[in-house]
Amino acid sequence: MADTTKTATLTIDGQNYELPMHSPTAGPDVIDIRKLYAQAGVFTYDPGFTSTASTDSTITFIDGGKGELLHRGYPIDQLAAKSHYLEVCYLLLYGELPTAAKLEDFEARVTNHTMLHEQMMNFFRGFRRDAHPMAIMVGVVGAMSAFYHDSTDINDPWQREVASIRLIAKMPTIAAMAYKYHIGQPFVYPRNNLDYASNFLNMCFSVPAEDYQPSPILARAMDRIFTLHADHEQNASTSTVRLASSSGANPFACIAAGIACLWGPAHGGANQACLEMLREIGTVDRIPEFIARAKDKDDPFRLMGFGHRVYKNFDPRATVMKESADEVLDLLGVENNPVLQVAKELEKAALADPYFAEKKLFPNVDFYSGIILEAMGFPTSMFTPIFALSRTVGWISQWKEQLSDPQLKIGRPRQLYLGSTPRDYIDIENR
Numbered sequence: 001m002a003d004t005t006k007t008a009t010l011t012i013d014g015q016n017y018e019l020p021m022h023s024p025t026a027g028p029d030v031i032d033i034r035k036l037y038a039q040a041g042v043f044t045y046d047p048g049f050t051s052t053a054s055t056d057s058t059i060t061f062i063d064g065g066k067g068e069l070l071h072r073g074y075p076i077d078q079l080a081a082k083s084h085y086l087e088v089c090y091l092l093l094y095g096e097l098p099t100a101a102k103l104e105d106f107e108a109r110v111t112n113h114t115m116l117h118e119q120m121m122n123f124f125r126g127f128r129r130d131a132h133p134m135a136i137m138v139g140v141v142g143a144m145s146a147f148y149h150d151s152t153d154i155n156d157p158w159q160r161e162v163a164s165i166r167l168i169a170k171m172p173t174i175a176a177m178a179y180k181y182h183i184g185q186p187f188v189y190p191r192n193n194l195d196y197a198s199n200f201l202n203m204c205f206s207v208p209a210e211d212y213q214p215s216p217i218l219a220r221a222m223d224r225i226f227t228l229h230a231d232h233e234q235n236a237s238t239s240t241v242r243l244a245s246s247s248g249a250n251p252f253a254c255i256a257a258g259i260a261c262l263w264g265p266a267h268g269g270a271n272q273a274c275l276e277m278l279r280e281i282g283t284v285d286r287i288p289e290f291i292a293r294a295k296d297k298d299d300p301f302r303l304m305g306f307g308h309r310v311y312k313n314f315d316p317r318a319t320v321m322k323e324s325a326d327e328v329l330d331l332l333g334v335e336n337n338p339v340l341q342v343a344k345e346l347e348k349a350a351l352a353d354p355y356f357a358e359k360k361l362f363p364n365v366d367f368y369s370g371i372i373l374e375a376m377g378f379p380t381s382m383f384t385p386i387f388a389l390s391r392t393v394g395w396i397s398q399w400k401e402q403l404s405d406p407q408l409k410i411g412r413p414r415q416l417y418l419g420s421t422p423r424d425y426i427d428i429e430n431r
Protein backbone atom coordinates (compact mmCIF):
# COMPACT_ATOMS: atom_id res chain seq x y z
CA MET A 1 0.00 0.00 0.00
CA ALA A 2 1.43 3.42 -1.00
CA ASP A 3 2.19 5.40 2.15
CA THR A 4 2.44 9.15 2.50
CA THR A 5 4.03 11.18 5.21
CA LYS A 6 0.64 12.78 5.84
CA THR A 7 -1.30 11.92 8.98
CA ALA A 8 -4.73 12.92 10.23
CA THR A 9 -5.30 13.97 13.83
CA LEU A 10 -8.45 12.95 15.61
CA THR A 11 -9.24 14.61 18.93
CA ILE A 12 -11.54 12.82 21.38
CA ASP A 13 -12.09 14.37 24.84
CA GLY A 14 -8.93 16.44 24.44
CA GLN A 15 -6.77 13.43 23.56
CA ASN A 16 -5.11 13.43 20.10
CA TYR A 17 -4.75 10.33 17.95
CA GLU A 18 -2.46 10.37 14.90
CA LEU A 19 -3.91 8.32 12.07
CA PRO A 20 -1.71 7.32 9.11
CA MET A 21 -2.88 8.31 5.62
CA HIS A 22 -2.34 6.57 2.29
CA SER A 23 -2.20 8.15 -1.15
CA PRO A 24 -3.67 6.17 -4.04
CA THR A 25 -2.36 6.36 -7.62
CA ALA A 26 -5.65 8.15 -8.39
CA GLY A 27 -8.54 9.38 -6.27
CA PRO A 28 -8.75 10.88 -2.79
CA ASP A 29 -6.33 10.07 0.06
CA VAL A 30 -7.59 7.64 2.68
CA ILE A 31 -7.26 7.79 6.47
CA ASP A 32 -6.19 4.42 7.89
CA ILE A 33 -8.39 3.69 10.91
CA ARG A 34 -7.44 0.03 11.35
CA LYS A 35 -5.84 0.63 14.77
CA LEU A 36 -8.38 3.22 15.92
CA TYR A 37 -10.48 0.93 18.11
CA ALA A 38 -7.39 -0.57 19.77
CA GLN A 39 -5.97 2.90 20.46
CA ALA A 40 -9.03 5.03 21.20
CA GLY A 41 -11.81 2.50 21.92
CA VAL A 42 -14.19 4.03 19.34
CA PHE A 43 -15.69 2.81 16.08
CA THR A 44 -16.36 4.87 12.96
CA TYR A 45 -19.94 4.96 11.62
CA ASP A 46 -20.60 4.85 7.87
CA PRO A 47 -23.71 2.90 6.87
CA GLY A 48 -23.82 2.63 3.08
CA PHE A 49 -20.00 3.01 2.98
CA THR A 50 -20.27 6.52 1.55
CA SER A 51 -16.83 7.51 2.89
CA THR A 52 -15.17 4.16 3.47
CA ALA A 53 -12.61 2.33 1.33
CA SER A 54 -13.16 -1.34 2.15
CA THR A 55 -9.98 -2.54 0.41
CA ASP A 56 -7.03 -1.51 -1.73
CA SER A 57 -7.25 -2.65 -5.34
CA THR A 58 -5.39 -2.30 -8.65
CA ILE A 59 -8.21 -3.37 -10.96
CA THR A 60 -10.72 -0.60 -11.64
CA PHE A 61 -10.83 3.13 -10.95
CA ILE A 62 -13.83 5.44 -11.11
CA ASP A 63 -13.78 9.23 -10.92
CA GLY A 64 -17.47 10.00 -10.50
CA GLY A 65 -16.99 13.75 -10.86
CA LYS A 66 -15.17 13.46 -14.19
CA GLY A 67 -17.30 10.55 -15.41
CA GLU A 68 -14.18 8.37 -15.77
CA LEU A 69 -13.99 4.58 -15.59
CA LEU A 70 -10.62 2.85 -16.02
CA HIS A 71 -9.87 -0.87 -16.11
CA ARG A 72 -6.20 -1.45 -15.25
CA GLY A 73 -5.73 2.19 -16.36
CA TYR A 74 -7.46 1.87 -19.75
CA PRO A 75 -10.54 4.13 -20.28
CA ILE A 76 -13.79 2.24 -20.80
CA ASP A 77 -14.67 4.15 -23.98
CA GLN A 78 -11.40 3.00 -25.62
CA LEU A 79 -11.99 -0.57 -24.53
CA ALA A 80 -15.59 -0.47 -25.80
CA ALA A 81 -14.47 0.95 -29.16
CA LYS A 82 -11.29 -1.06 -29.79
CA SER A 83 -11.40 -4.19 -27.66
CA HIS A 84 -13.93 -6.94 -27.01
CA TYR A 85 -15.29 -8.73 -23.97
CA LEU A 86 -12.87 -11.68 -23.73
CA GLU A 87 -9.86 -9.38 -24.14
CA VAL A 88 -11.27 -7.17 -21.36
CA CYS A 89 -11.73 -10.32 -19.25
CA TYR A 90 -8.03 -11.12 -19.72
CA LEU A 91 -7.09 -7.55 -18.82
CA LEU A 92 -9.17 -7.59 -15.64
CA LEU A 93 -7.96 -11.03 -14.57
CA TYR A 94 -4.25 -10.73 -15.33
CA GLY A 95 -3.60 -6.97 -15.26
CA GLU A 96 -2.25 -6.39 -18.80
CA LEU A 97 -3.58 -6.49 -22.35
CA PRO A 98 -2.71 -9.88 -23.86
CA THR A 99 -0.42 -10.48 -26.84
CA ALA A 100 -2.15 -12.13 -29.81
CA ALA A 101 -0.82 -15.54 -28.72
CA LYS A 102 -1.93 -15.11 -25.11
CA LEU A 103 -5.40 -13.97 -26.19
CA GLU A 104 -5.75 -16.96 -28.50
CA ASP A 105 -4.75 -19.29 -25.67
CA PHE A 106 -7.18 -17.58 -23.23
CA GLU A 107 -10.08 -17.73 -25.71
CA ALA A 108 -9.36 -21.42 -26.34
CA ARG A 109 -9.35 -22.14 -22.59
CA VAL A 110 -12.68 -20.33 -22.09
CA THR A 111 -14.19 -22.04 -25.12
CA ASN A 112 -13.19 -25.48 -23.81
CA HIS A 113 -15.25 -24.95 -20.67
CA THR A 114 -18.58 -23.71 -22.10
CA MET A 115 -20.54 -26.93 -21.57
CA LEU A 116 -22.22 -27.81 -18.29
CA HIS A 117 -22.02 -31.15 -16.51
CA GLU A 118 -24.96 -33.04 -18.04
CA GLN A 119 -26.33 -33.83 -14.58
CA MET A 120 -26.90 -30.10 -14.07
CA MET A 121 -29.81 -30.24 -16.56
CA ASN A 122 -31.75 -32.14 -13.90
CA PHE A 123 -31.00 -29.38 -11.49
CA PHE A 124 -32.62 -26.82 -13.86
CA ARG A 125 -35.64 -29.09 -14.25
CA GLY A 126 -36.28 -28.99 -10.51
CA PHE A 127 -37.36 -25.35 -10.76
CA ARG A 128 -40.88 -24.19 -11.54
CA ARG A 129 -41.21 -22.99 -15.15
CA ASP A 130 -42.26 -19.54 -13.95
CA ALA A 131 -39.14 -19.15 -11.76
CA HIS A 132 -37.28 -15.88 -12.34
CA PRO A 133 -34.04 -16.63 -14.26
CA MET A 134 -32.08 -14.83 -11.49
CA ALA A 135 -33.50 -17.29 -8.94
CA ILE A 136 -32.34 -20.14 -11.17
CA MET A 137 -28.90 -18.53 -11.60
CA VAL A 138 -28.35 -18.05 -7.85
CA GLY A 139 -29.23 -21.73 -7.33
CA VAL A 140 -27.34 -23.20 -10.30
CA VAL A 141 -24.14 -21.19 -9.76
CA GLY A 142 -24.17 -22.05 -6.05
CA ALA A 143 -24.67 -25.70 -7.06
CA MET A 144 -21.53 -25.62 -9.22
CA SER A 145 -19.60 -26.29 -6.02
CA ALA A 146 -21.39 -29.64 -5.91
CA PHE A 147 -20.44 -30.44 -9.53
CA TYR A 148 -16.86 -29.19 -9.84
CA HIS A 149 -15.11 -30.42 -6.72
CA ASP A 150 -11.74 -30.19 -8.41
CA SER A 151 -11.84 -26.37 -8.41
CA THR A 152 -13.09 -25.44 -4.95
CA ASP A 153 -9.79 -25.41 -3.02
CA ILE A 154 -9.04 -21.70 -2.70
CA ASN A 155 -5.52 -22.38 -1.43
CA ASP A 156 -4.48 -24.04 -4.69
CA PRO A 157 -3.62 -21.40 -7.37
CA TRP A 158 -4.34 -23.90 -10.17
CA GLN A 159 -7.84 -24.63 -8.83
CA ARG A 160 -8.48 -20.89 -8.45
CA GLU A 161 -7.53 -20.44 -12.12
CA VAL A 162 -9.73 -23.31 -13.30
CA ALA A 163 -12.69 -22.02 -11.27
CA SER A 164 -12.23 -18.55 -12.82
CA ILE A 165 -12.21 -19.88 -16.38
CA ARG A 166 -15.12 -22.21 -15.67
CA LEU A 167 -17.28 -19.39 -14.31
CA ILE A 168 -16.57 -17.05 -17.25
CA ALA A 169 -17.15 -19.87 -19.74
CA LYS A 170 -20.28 -21.39 -18.22
CA MET A 171 -22.17 -18.30 -17.13
CA PRO A 172 -23.64 -17.62 -20.64
CA THR A 173 -24.69 -21.27 -20.87
CA ILE A 174 -26.36 -21.07 -17.45
CA ALA A 175 -28.13 -17.76 -18.24
CA ALA A 176 -29.32 -19.03 -21.65
CA MET A 177 -30.55 -22.32 -20.16
CA ALA A 178 -32.40 -20.45 -17.40
CA TYR A 179 -34.12 -18.52 -20.19
CA LYS A 180 -34.93 -21.57 -22.32
CA TYR A 181 -36.31 -23.38 -19.29
CA HIS A 182 -38.43 -20.34 -18.40
CA ILE A 183 -40.03 -20.20 -21.88
CA GLY A 184 -40.42 -23.96 -22.25
CA GLN A 185 -38.01 -24.46 -25.15
CA PRO A 186 -35.29 -27.12 -25.34
CA PHE A 187 -31.84 -26.22 -24.04
CA VAL A 188 -29.41 -25.22 -26.80
CA TYR A 189 -25.84 -26.42 -26.23
CA PRO A 190 -22.94 -23.99 -26.70
CA ARG A 191 -21.26 -23.83 -30.11
CA ASN A 192 -17.54 -23.33 -29.87
CA ASN A 193 -17.13 -22.09 -33.44
CA LEU A 194 -19.00 -18.90 -32.47
CA ASP A 195 -17.55 -15.94 -30.60
CA TYR A 196 -18.63 -15.41 -26.96
CA ALA A 197 -21.51 -12.99 -27.74
CA SER A 198 -22.80 -14.82 -30.85
CA ASN A 199 -22.74 -18.10 -28.92
CA PHE A 200 -24.89 -16.54 -26.21
CA LEU A 201 -27.39 -15.16 -28.76
CA ASN A 202 -27.48 -18.58 -30.42
CA MET A 203 -28.15 -20.38 -27.12
CA CYS A 204 -30.98 -17.92 -26.36
CA PHE A 205 -32.67 -17.51 -29.73
CA SER A 206 -32.04 -20.61 -31.83
CA VAL A 207 -34.40 -23.58 -31.81
CA PRO A 208 -33.74 -27.08 -33.18
CA ALA A 209 -36.45 -26.63 -35.83
CA GLU A 210 -34.86 -23.68 -37.64
CA ASP A 211 -31.53 -22.20 -38.68
CA TYR A 212 -30.45 -19.16 -36.71
CA GLN A 213 -27.71 -16.78 -37.78
CA PRO A 214 -26.76 -14.18 -35.11
CA SER A 215 -26.57 -10.73 -36.75
CA PRO A 216 -23.03 -9.25 -36.50
CA ILE A 217 -24.50 -5.87 -35.41
CA LEU A 218 -26.50 -7.50 -32.63
CA ALA A 219 -23.52 -9.67 -31.62
CA ARG A 220 -21.36 -6.53 -31.42
CA ALA A 221 -24.03 -4.76 -29.32
CA MET A 222 -24.25 -7.82 -27.06
CA ASP A 223 -20.47 -7.88 -26.67
CA ARG A 224 -20.54 -4.16 -25.75
CA ILE A 225 -23.16 -4.82 -23.08
CA PHE A 226 -20.88 -7.52 -21.64
CA THR A 227 -17.83 -5.23 -21.85
CA LEU A 228 -19.52 -2.22 -20.26
CA HIS A 229 -20.73 -4.27 -17.30
CA ALA A 230 -17.50 -6.24 -16.77
CA ASP A 231 -16.36 -4.54 -13.56
CA HIS A 232 -17.17 -1.50 -11.46
CA GLU A 233 -14.83 -1.51 -8.45
CA GLN A 234 -16.31 -2.01 -4.97
CA ASN A 235 -20.06 -1.88 -5.79
CA ALA A 236 -22.61 -3.77 -3.66
CA SER A 237 -22.37 -7.16 -5.40
CA THR A 238 -18.56 -7.07 -5.65
CA SER A 239 -18.31 -6.14 -1.98
CA THR A 240 -20.69 -9.04 -1.27
CA VAL A 241 -18.40 -11.43 -3.17
CA ARG A 242 -15.38 -10.13 -1.24
CA LEU A 243 -17.18 -10.41 2.11
CA ALA A 244 -18.33 -13.97 1.34
CA SER A 245 -14.83 -14.89 0.19
CA SER A 246 -13.19 -13.37 3.29
CA SER A 247 -14.50 -16.33 5.28
CA GLY A 248 -12.75 -18.77 2.91
CA ALA A 249 -15.94 -19.80 1.08
CA ASN A 250 -15.49 -21.55 -2.31
CA PRO A 251 -15.62 -19.46 -5.52
CA PHE A 252 -18.98 -20.76 -6.74
CA ALA A 253 -20.63 -19.94 -3.39
CA CYS A 254 -19.07 -16.44 -3.46
CA ILE A 255 -20.28 -15.70 -7.01
CA ALA A 256 -23.77 -16.99 -6.12
CA ALA A 257 -23.76 -14.45 -3.25
CA GLY A 258 -22.80 -11.71 -5.75
CA ILE A 259 -25.64 -12.73 -8.08
CA ALA A 260 -28.13 -12.56 -5.18
CA CYS A 261 -26.98 -9.04 -4.30
CA LEU A 262 -27.04 -7.89 -7.92
CA TRP A 263 -30.70 -8.88 -8.22
CA GLY A 264 -31.98 -5.88 -6.20
CA PRO A 265 -33.64 -3.01 -8.12
CA ALA A 266 -31.19 -0.41 -6.75
CA HIS A 267 -28.34 -2.39 -8.36
CA GLY A 268 -28.48 -4.82 -11.31
CA GLY A 269 -32.24 -5.19 -11.09
CA ALA A 270 -32.56 -1.57 -12.27
CA ASN A 271 -32.55 -2.53 -15.96
CA GLN A 272 -35.61 -4.75 -15.45
CA ALA A 273 -37.26 -2.16 -13.20
CA CYS A 274 -36.59 0.50 -15.85
CA LEU A 275 -38.34 -1.42 -18.62
CA GLU A 276 -41.25 -2.22 -16.30
CA MET A 277 -41.51 1.50 -15.58
CA LEU A 278 -41.50 2.31 -19.32
CA ARG A 279 -44.32 -0.21 -19.80
CA GLU A 280 -46.24 1.34 -16.91
CA ILE A 281 -45.85 4.80 -18.46
CA GLY A 282 -47.20 3.19 -21.63
CA THR A 283 -47.65 6.21 -23.88
CA VAL A 284 -45.62 9.35 -24.51
CA ASP A 285 -48.41 11.67 -23.27
CA ARG A 286 -48.10 10.20 -19.72
CA ILE A 287 -44.39 11.12 -19.37
CA PRO A 288 -45.01 14.49 -17.61
CA GLU A 289 -47.14 12.73 -14.97
CA PHE A 290 -44.30 10.30 -14.15
CA ILE A 291 -41.64 13.02 -14.15
CA ALA A 292 -43.80 14.96 -11.68
CA ARG A 293 -44.06 11.84 -9.48
CA ALA A 294 -40.27 11.35 -9.54
CA LYS A 295 -39.84 14.93 -8.29
CA ASP A 296 -42.48 14.65 -5.57
CA LYS A 297 -40.83 14.14 -2.15
CA ASP A 298 -43.99 12.44 -0.83
CA ASP A 299 -43.99 9.85 -3.61
CA PRO A 300 -41.43 7.00 -3.34
CA PHE A 301 -41.42 6.64 -7.15
CA ARG A 302 -38.03 7.20 -8.82
CA LEU A 303 -37.12 7.25 -12.47
CA MET A 304 -35.44 3.87 -12.82
CA GLY A 305 -32.28 3.96 -14.93
CA PHE A 306 -31.48 7.49 -13.72
CA GLY A 307 -28.90 8.55 -11.12
CA HIS A 308 -25.83 6.87 -9.68
CA ARG A 309 -24.08 6.77 -6.31
CA VAL A 310 -20.65 7.53 -7.80
CA TYR A 311 -21.21 9.23 -11.16
CA LYS A 312 -22.41 12.75 -10.52
CA ASN A 313 -21.65 14.12 -13.97
CA PHE A 314 -22.33 11.37 -16.46
CA ASP A 315 -21.94 7.61 -16.58
CA PRO A 316 -19.24 6.95 -19.25
CA ARG A 317 -20.74 3.50 -19.85
CA ALA A 318 -24.09 5.12 -20.65
CA THR A 319 -22.47 7.32 -23.34
CA VAL A 320 -21.18 4.24 -25.20
CA MET A 321 -24.38 2.30 -24.52
CA LYS A 322 -26.48 5.12 -25.97
CA GLU A 323 -24.51 4.92 -29.26
CA SER A 324 -25.06 1.18 -29.30
CA ALA A 325 -28.78 1.64 -28.54
CA ASP A 326 -29.09 4.07 -31.45
CA GLU A 327 -27.38 1.54 -33.77
CA VAL A 328 -29.62 -1.31 -32.67
CA LEU A 329 -32.79 0.78 -32.87
CA ASP A 330 -31.80 1.94 -36.36
CA LEU A 331 -31.37 -1.68 -37.37
CA LEU A 332 -34.53 -3.02 -35.74
CA GLY A 333 -36.74 0.08 -35.79
CA VAL A 334 -38.79 1.53 -32.90
CA GLU A 335 -41.86 2.63 -34.82
CA ASN A 336 -43.90 -0.36 -33.74
CA ASN A 337 -42.54 -0.55 -30.21
CA PRO A 338 -44.31 1.86 -27.82
CA VAL A 339 -41.88 1.03 -24.97
CA LEU A 340 -38.91 2.20 -27.02
CA GLN A 341 -40.77 5.33 -28.12
CA VAL A 342 -41.50 6.16 -24.47
CA ALA A 343 -37.81 5.55 -23.61
CA LYS A 344 -36.58 7.99 -26.25
CA GLU A 345 -39.03 10.71 -25.19
CA LEU A 346 -38.47 10.15 -21.44
CA GLU A 347 -34.72 10.55 -21.90
CA LYS A 348 -35.28 13.89 -23.69
CA ALA A 349 -37.83 15.14 -21.14
CA ALA A 350 -35.70 14.26 -18.06
CA LEU A 351 -32.52 15.74 -19.51
CA ALA A 352 -34.37 19.00 -20.19
CA ASP A 353 -35.82 19.16 -16.65
CA PRO A 354 -33.94 21.38 -14.12
CA TYR A 355 -34.69 18.96 -11.19
CA PHE A 356 -32.61 16.21 -12.80
CA ALA A 357 -29.86 18.64 -13.87
CA GLU A 358 -29.56 20.17 -10.36
CA LYS A 359 -29.38 16.75 -8.66
CA LYS A 360 -26.98 15.50 -11.34
CA LEU A 361 -29.29 12.68 -12.35
CA PHE A 362 -28.46 11.30 -15.79
CA PRO A 363 -29.50 8.12 -17.55
CA ASN A 364 -27.20 5.36 -16.31
CA VAL A 365 -25.97 2.25 -18.11
CA ASP A 366 -29.08 0.30 -17.16
CA PHE A 367 -31.39 2.72 -18.94
CA TYR A 368 -29.79 2.08 -22.35
CA SER A 369 -28.90 -1.58 -21.84
CA GLY A 370 -32.57 -2.27 -21.06
CA ILE A 371 -33.60 -0.55 -24.29
CA ILE A 372 -31.13 -2.58 -26.37
CA LEU A 373 -32.11 -5.86 -24.76
CA GLU A 374 -35.81 -5.10 -25.24
CA ALA A 375 -35.17 -4.30 -28.92
CA MET A 376 -33.21 -7.56 -29.32
CA GLY A 377 -36.20 -9.50 -28.05
CA PHE A 378 -35.07 -10.45 -24.54
CA PRO A 379 -37.84 -10.47 -21.91
CA THR A 380 -37.22 -8.07 -19.01
CA SER A 381 -36.59 -10.99 -16.65
CA MET A 382 -33.40 -11.76 -18.62
CA PHE A 383 -31.88 -8.30 -18.23
CA THR A 384 -30.36 -8.87 -14.79
CA PRO A 385 -29.05 -12.37 -15.66
CA ILE A 386 -27.21 -10.76 -18.60
CA PHE A 387 -25.73 -8.18 -16.20
CA ALA A 388 -24.71 -11.06 -13.89
CA LEU A 389 -22.96 -12.99 -16.64
CA SER A 390 -21.10 -9.84 -17.73
CA ARG A 391 -20.06 -8.93 -14.17
CA THR A 392 -18.79 -12.42 -13.36
CA VAL A 393 -15.30 -11.56 -14.58
CA GLY A 394 -15.21 -8.48 -12.34
CA TRP A 395 -16.29 -10.51 -9.31
CA ILE A 396 -13.71 -13.20 -10.12
CA SER A 397 -10.89 -10.69 -10.67
CA GLN A 398 -11.64 -8.98 -7.36
CA TRP A 399 -11.93 -12.36 -5.62
CA LYS A 400 -8.53 -13.46 -6.98
CA GLU A 401 -6.97 -10.15 -5.95
CA GLN A 402 -8.39 -10.48 -2.45
CA LEU A 403 -7.09 -14.04 -2.02
CA SER A 404 -3.59 -12.98 -3.05
CA ASP A 405 -3.50 -10.38 -0.24
CA PRO A 406 -1.28 -11.76 2.56
CA GLN A 407 -3.10 -9.51 5.04
CA LEU A 408 -6.54 -10.98 4.23
CA LYS A 409 -8.84 -10.96 7.26
CA ILE A 410 -12.45 -12.04 7.56
CA GLY A 411 -14.72 -9.02 6.98
CA ARG A 412 -16.47 -8.22 10.23
CA PRO A 413 -18.08 -4.75 10.47
CA ARG A 414 -19.05 -3.38 13.88
CA GLN A 415 -22.23 -1.47 14.76
CA LEU A 416 -23.72 1.49 16.56
CA TYR A 417 -25.97 -0.38 19.00
CA LEU A 418 -29.19 1.46 19.89
CA GLY A 419 -31.15 -1.41 21.47
CA SER A 420 -32.00 -2.21 25.09
CA THR A 421 -29.36 -2.33 27.79
CA PRO A 422 -29.29 -5.59 29.86
CA ARG A 423 -32.63 -6.48 31.44
CA ASP A 424 -33.98 -9.53 33.24
CA TYR A 425 -36.05 -12.17 31.48
CA ILE A 426 -39.79 -11.91 32.30
CA ASP A 427 -41.73 -15.14 32.71
CA ILE A 428 -44.55 -15.48 30.14
CA GLU A 429 -47.36 -15.24 32.72
CA ASN A 430 -46.02 -11.86 33.87
CA ARG A 431 -45.82 -10.13 30.42
Ligand code: CMC
Pocket residue numbers: 235265266267268270294295301302303304305306307308309310359361364365366
Ligand atom coordinates in the same frame (compact mmCIF):
# COMPACT_ATOMS: atom_id res chain seq x y z
N1 CMC B 1 -35.39 9.63 -9.70
C1 CMC B 1 -35.75 10.71 -8.97
N2 CMC B 1 -35.00 11.24 -8.00
C2 CMC B 1 -33.83 10.65 -7.72
C3 CMC B 1 -33.37 9.52 -8.44
C4 CMC B 1 -34.21 9.01 -9.47
N3 CMC B 1 -33.82 7.94 -10.19
N4 CMC B 1 -32.17 9.13 -7.98
C5 CMC B 1 -31.86 9.97 -7.00
N5 CMC B 1 -32.86 10.90 -6.85
C6 CMC B 1 -32.85 12.05 -5.92
C7 CMC B 1 -33.12 11.57 -4.50
O1 CMC B 1 -34.50 11.64 -4.19
C8 CMC B 1 -32.30 12.55 -3.69
O2 CMC B 1 -33.03 13.75 -3.60
P1 CMC B 1 -32.89 14.68 -2.26
O3 CMC B 1 -31.46 15.10 -2.23
O4 CMC B 1 -33.84 15.79 -2.52
O5 CMC B 1 -33.27 13.79 -1.12
C9 CMC B 1 -31.09 12.83 -4.57
O6 CMC B 1 -31.52 12.57 -5.92
C10 CMC B 1 -29.88 11.95 -4.25
O7 CMC B 1 -30.30 10.60 -4.25
P2 CMC B 1 -29.75 9.47 -3.28
O8 CMC B 1 -30.78 8.39 -3.14
O9 CMC B 1 -29.22 10.10 -2.03
O10 CMC B 1 -28.53 8.92 -4.12
P3 CMC B 1 -27.81 7.54 -3.91
O11 CMC B 1 -26.41 7.73 -4.34
O12 CMC B 1 -28.03 6.98 -2.54
O13 CMC B 1 -28.59 6.56 -4.93
C11 CMC B 1 -29.20 5.31 -6.80
C12 CMC B 1 -28.12 6.18 -6.15
C13 CMC B 1 -28.63 4.71 -8.10
C14 CMC B 1 -29.59 4.13 -5.89
C15 CMC B 1 -30.44 6.20 -7.11
O14 CMC B 1 -30.08 7.23 -8.00
C16 CMC B 1 -31.60 5.40 -7.67
O15 CMC B 1 -32.39 4.82 -6.91
N6 CMC B 1 -31.72 5.33 -9.05
C17 CMC B 1 -32.72 4.50 -9.66
C18 CMC B 1 -32.25 3.05 -9.68
C19 CMC B 1 -31.16 2.81 -10.72
O16 CMC B 1 -31.27 3.22 -11.85
N7 CMC B 1 -30.11 2.06 -10.28
C20 CMC B 1 -29.02 1.65 -11.17
C21 CMC B 1 -27.71 2.22 -10.79
S1 CMC B 1 -26.48 1.98 -12.07
C22 CMC B 1 -26.17 0.30 -12.12
C23 CMC B 1 -25.49 -0.26 -10.93
O17 CMC B 1 -24.43 0.25 -10.54
O18 CMC B 1 -26.01 -1.24 -10.38
